[in-house]
Amino acid sequence: MTRFGGRHYSDAMSVRAIRIDAADNVAVVVADVEAGGRVRLDDGSELTAMQPVPRGNKVALRAIAVGDPVLRYGEEIGVATTDIAAGDHVHTHNMGGRK
C-alpha cells in the first residue's frame, strides 16, 4: 500500500478493514467489498465477506449471537438483533441499540 497514495485503499486481492480496538468484533472497510470478496486487517489476517459491504460499513470479524454486544472502539455500540456470522455485513438490519 502506498503511504501517501490517496486512493490506494485496497489492492487487487483484498480490501483493507480497520479494527480500532483489539476487543472489537467488527471492522470498518475502507472501500466497497463484493459478496465473496476478501477483507484484510492490518495484522495481516483475512476473511471473506458474506454479502456486499459498502465503504465505511462494518464487517463481522467473528460470530455474534443475537443479544450479544457489537463492539467498536472497544465499547458496545449496540447488540445483535439476529445471529450474525463472521464476514456478515453489520448495520441497522442486524443490530440496534440496547432498549
Place this chain on the structure above:
Amino acid sequence: MSDEFTFDGWRRPDGRIGIRNHCLVLATVVCAAGVVREVGRRLADVVAVEHPHGCGRGGPDIGLQLKTLAGLVRNPNIGSAILVGLGCEPVSVGLLSAVIGETGKPLKGIVIQDAGGSGKTADQVEAMAREMLAELAEMPRSPGTAADLTLALECGGSDTFSGMTANPAVGKAVDRLVAMGGTAILSETTEMIGALGPLLRRAANDEIAAQLKKMVDEQEAVTRKILGDFADRALAPGNVESGLSTIAEKSLGCIAKGGSTPVREVLAYAQRPSKQGLVVMDTPGYDAESMTGMAAAGAQMIAFTTGRGSPAGFPAVPVVKVSSNSEIYGRMTGDIDVDAGRVLSGVTLDEVSEEILSLLLRVARGEKTKAEVNRQDVFAIAQTHQAL
C-alpha cells in the same frame, strides 16, 4: 511548541483576548432581522447576526436567549456591538444591555419603533457601525499564547470514518493545546448518549463524573421521549447511509474530538468556563445551536469535523473544517481546511494533528479559514427541550 504558540490579538477589558476584532450588529428579536440584514448588505466588514428568537416564548427560552446573546456580545472576538431591537419584545435592547453588563467595549443600541422605522434605523446603524469600524481599526494589538485560547469542538455530518480520522486527529491537537495551558470545549450531549462509560473514566473527580452522568442521562430520557423505540437511531439519514448504525456508535466517534485529558468542568449551555483544560458543555447535537452555545461561552475558534461535508461557519468565530475522508475533501475543497481522510491511506493521526495545530496557530495569527472567506455563518440558539 508552547514557546512558539504566540499571536497578537486584542486584549479586552475583562482580560480575555480576541483573535478577531469585529463590530457586531445584533438583532435582539426576529422583527429586527431585516434591518440587521440590510446593514450587513451595506457594510461587508460588520458581522450581522439575526435569528428567529427574542419573542413569543416562555421564561426558560427567553432566559436562554438573553444569556446566549449576551455571551456572544462578550465574546473576545467582538470589539464593539450595536443592538437592534423593535421596541415591544421581551428580549429588548434595554434588558439585553443589562444582562450584558459592563464589558468596557463600545456598545450601542437602537429601537426601530423609536427611530422612525426600518429605513431610518438602518441608516443610523450604518453610521454608528462606520464609526465603530474606524475605531476598531486603530485599536492596538496585545500578545497572547495558547493559554489565552478557548477552542470549541464540533462535528457536523458525521460519517463512519469521523471517529477514526478527523475526530481523533482533532483530539490529539486538543491534547497538545491543553498541555500548553489552553482550553477546549466538548459539547453535543445527544452525541454522548451511549458513550458515557469512556467519558466517566475521564472525569477529573467524582463530582464531575456525577454531573456528566446526570447530563447525558437526562438527554437520553428526552431523546427516548421524543423518538420512542427509535431513540437508539437518533441519527441523521446521512449518518446511517455512511455506515453508522446506532447513536452509541456515532457518540463514541464524536467524543474522540476531546482527546485524552481529564474533563475539568461541566458547563451549562453558553456558560463561560472557569477552568482551563478540557471542559464539557451541555448542548444539543444540532451543530448550529451547539456552536452558538460555545461561542457565547467565549470560544475564539471552532474546530469542526465533517464526514458528509458541511460548509458551516460561525459569526465572528473562525471555523476550521476537518474532513474525515478524502472523497468529500476532494468534492468540497473550497469549504474544508484539512483532509484527515488521508489517515485511511496511511498518513498517521500525529501528522494530521500537527497540521491541524499549526493551522489553529495561523488562524489565531489572522489567517482566514475557508468558512470565513466564504462567509458561511450559521447561528441558532438552543431551545428548551424542543430540539435535539
